[in-house]
Amino acid sequence: xxxxxxxxxxxxxxxxxxxxxxxxxxxxxxxxxxxxxxxxxxxxxxxxxxxxxxxxxxxxxxxxxxxxxxxxxxxxxxxxxxxxxxxxxxxxxxxxxxxxxxxxxxxxxxxxxxxxxxxxxxxxxxxxxxxxxxxxxxxxxxxxxxxxxxxxxxxxxxxxxxxxxxxxxxxxxxxxxxxxxxxxxxxxxxxxxxxxxxxxxxxxxxxxxxxxxxxxxxxxxxxxxxxxxxxxxxxxxxxxxxxxxxxxxxxxxxxxxxxxxxxxxxxxxxxxxxxxxxxxxxxxxxxxxxxxxxxxxxxxxxxxxxxxxxxxxxxxxxxxxxxxxxxxxxxxxxxxxxxxxxxxxxxxxxxxxxxxxxxxxxxxxxxxxxxxxxxxxxxxxxxxxxxxxxxxxxxxxxxx
Amino acid sequence: xxxxxxxxxxxxxxxxxxxxxxxxxxxxxxxxxxxxxxxxxxxxxxxxxxxxxxxxxxxxxxxxxxxxxxxxxxxxxxxxxxx
Numbered sequence: 267x268x269x270x271x272x273x274x275x276x277x278x279x280x281x282x283x284x285x286x287x288x289x290x291x292x293x294x295x296x297x298x299x300x301x302x303x304x305x306x307x308x309x310x311x312x313x314x315x316x317x318x319x320x321x322x323x324x325x326x327x328x329x330x331x332x333x334x335x336x337x338x339x340x341x342x343x344x345x346x347x348x349x350x351x352x353x354x355x356x357x358x359x360x361x362x363x364x365x366x367x368x369x370x371x372x373x374x375x376x377x378x379x380x381x382x383x384x385x386x387x388x389x390x391x392x393x394x395x396x397x398x399x400x401x402x403x404x405x406x407x408x409x410x411x412x413x414x415x416x417x418x419x420x421x422x423x424x425x426x427x428x429x430x431x432x433x434x435x436x437x438x439x440x441x442x443x444x445x446x447x448x449x450x451x452x453x454x455x456x457x458x459x460x461x462x463x464x465x466x467x468x469x470x471x472x473x474x475x476x477x478x479x480x481x482x483x484x485x486x487x488x489x490x491x492x493x494x495x496x497x498x499x500x501x502x503x504x505x506x507x508x509x510x511x512x513x514x515x516x517x518x519x520x521x522x523x524x525x526x527x528x529x530x531x532x533x534x535x536x537x538x539x540x541x542x543x544x545x546x547x548x549x550x551x552x553x554x555x556x557x558x559x560x561x562x563x564x565x566x567x568x569x570x571x572x573x574x575x576x577x578x579x580x581x582x583x584x585x586x587x588x589x590x591x592x593x594x595x596x597x598x599x600x601x602x603x604x605x606x607x608x609x610x611x612x613x614x615x616x617x618x619x620x621x622x623x624x625x626x627x628x629x630x631x632x633x634x635x636x637x638x639x640x641x642x643x644x645x646x647x648x649x650x651x652x653x654x655x656x657x658x659x660x661x662x663x664x665x666x
Numbered sequence: 667x668x669x670x671x672x673x674x675x676x677x678x679x680x681x682x683x684x685x686x687x688x689x690x691x692x693x694x695x696x697x698x699x700x701x702x703x704x705x706x707x708x709x710x711x712x713x714x715x716x717x718x719x720x721x722x723x724x725x726x727x728x729x730x731x732x733x734x735x736x737x738x739x740x741x742x743x744x745x746x747x748x749x
Contacts (some may be wrong), residue, residue, distance in 0.1 A: 417727070
């Protein structure tokens with residue numbers, strides 16, 4: 267026995283996922299990337315339909331120019347934490363922009379989206395306090411719970427009544443509890459019943475943090491997310507999000523309607539003990555945020571694609587993970603081989619998507635995840651629908 | 667609040683059957699992951715079923731060291747005793 271023996275099941279899974287074709291669905295090697303929607307894989311140009319580049323801002327002229335200018339004037343990195351030598355004007359201005367956009371007093375920028383959850387959740391709830399988390403939450407949420415000294419209890423996915431029972435059992439301790447949910451779940455693309463979650467949370471005097479990683483930029487007024495869309499910004503306590511999806515960079519943020527949130531800068535280990543995001547990343551993110559807040563054109567274009575695509579895949583007989591159309595469409599299969607066949611078939615036709623299989627998927631489902639971008643053309647969407655139509659005849663998804 | 671020990675074991679076994687219907691008879695010292703092949707999602711489903719049936723909340727950390735059916739029953743009993 268040695269330290270690597272425990273990874274044997276992972277090696278088996280990797281082999282199963284790569285045996286069918288030459289290109290692996292795990293860590294698919296991109297030879298080159300030409301634009302927000304095209305890359306070269308295995309020497310062949312492909313259409314990207316498996317990224318999180320929802321607004322296509324990775325290649326926007328203003329974000330690229332801002333990053334280049336920041337490198338020329340401020341250098342490539344900060345080499346320090348925000349608590350030491352890495353606290354630049356750009357970091358503080360970006361935080362001010364997020365706070366102003368939400369109309370809230372406090373915003374903190376983290377070095378990644380993962381660290382935003384880690385940093386906010388682990389510091390907000392500590393020893394003798396409670397974290398009530400949705401069972402299907404992202405790994406960063408569950409890891410944040412491990413880092414925290416709070417008592418963690420899971421409740422059933424998207425089930426406010428189940429949360430209510432758990433808060434009820436806590437009695438007075440519910441007032442020392444943080445409820446953690448996502449607004450839009452990234453695997454199946456399903457939305458949380460946020461209004462009900464907020465009502466249950468407030469009924470028991472707890473606080474709630476909502477992860478809008480996959481909804482910020484696409485939903486609500488100015489793209490501020492589903493909490494804003496539902497008019498919940500005066501009731502939700504914290505919103506967390508990432509720069510690496512609709513904003514096209516890397517990093518994360520947490521905004522709060524409580525001014526005391528600023529104190530987390532002195533308490534949050536994932537904020538304190540890591541280097542701050544480098545100047546080009548902050549500059550590009552600021553440009554992307556400004557672009558996102560400036561108008562609805564990108565969102566309108568994305569939503570036009572979403573409605574067209576969602577209608578088409580349902581008509582083709584695919585089993586879809588969510589009844590709410592959104593930027594992520596999950597095609598579901600009971601059999602792993604069916605999902606692998608579809609993923610490989612799409613790639614053979616020049617369309618890159620994501621393959622997801624148990625144990626990292628909810629309810630043991632095998633999933634081909636397709637994500638759309640405002641940078642896709644009408645022809646791109648048409649091509650995806652056409653290829654999915656051809657493959658539906660071979661794979662017979664209805665029988666899944 | 668307390669439930670008789672046999673009640674706890676019965677509930678845990680019912681929850682196991684729901685989470686993994688294909689599994690046959692299981693002894694108390696059977697390892698849930700390495701021997702029965704339960705993945706983390708199935709274990710989580712099982713825990714939630716136990717919580718609902720016994721009307722308790724089981725902290726994630728309280729079952730971190732529960733690898734067998736007997737160990738899981740012991741963990742659940744400790745949560746019940748503390749409730």
